[in-house]
Amino acid sequence: MKFSKQIYGYQSDITKFVAELKEKNPKLEEQQLAGRALLWDKTPIDLDSQQRTEESRVEQQPYVYQNNH
Template structure:
C-alpha cells in the first residue's frame, strides 16, 4: 500500500530537487523564526508570572 502524498508536498519536494540553492535560504529563514536559544531561568520566570485565567472570562466573582 502506497503512502498518500499531498499535491503541496509533492510540489515542494520537486521544487527543492530543481532548486537546490533554496535549501540554504530555507535554513536561514528557519533559524530566523524558529530556532531560538532556550533560557530555562527565563522560562521559569515567565511561568511564575503567569496569571491564572478564570473558567468564565467575564465572571467577576462577586456572587
Template sequence: MSKSYESDITFFIREYNKNNPLLRKQQVDGRNILWDRKLETDLLKEFDLSRVSQKSYVYQTD
C-alpha cells in the same frame, strides 16, 4: 519507455533547485534565524511564575 510520471510542480521544483544552487543554504539560514535557537531556561521559569490563573468562567464579572 518506462519513464515514471512526474507532475508539473515536481518538475518545476527540481528545475528551480538546479538553477538556484544557493537556495538550500538560504532556507537553512532562514530556519536558523527563526527556529533553531537556544532557550533561556531562567527566562522561561520567570514566565511560568508570572502566569495568572484563569477563572473557571472567564466571562463572569465580579
C-alpha cells in the same frame, strides 16, 4: 536475497527536476537553510527566565466575564 530486480541507473522525474533546479540556482540550499534558521532554529531557552514567567502567571477564572460579587 533479492525480491525484485533493481535498476541502478534509474532517476525519477522528481529527482531530475530537483537536480535541474539546483543547477539553475546554485544558492538554493543556502537560501533554504537561511529560511529554516529564520523560522525553526531558535535560541536555547533561559531556564531562569522561563521559571520566572511561569511563577508570575496569574490564574484566570473559568468564565472570564463572571464577577465574584
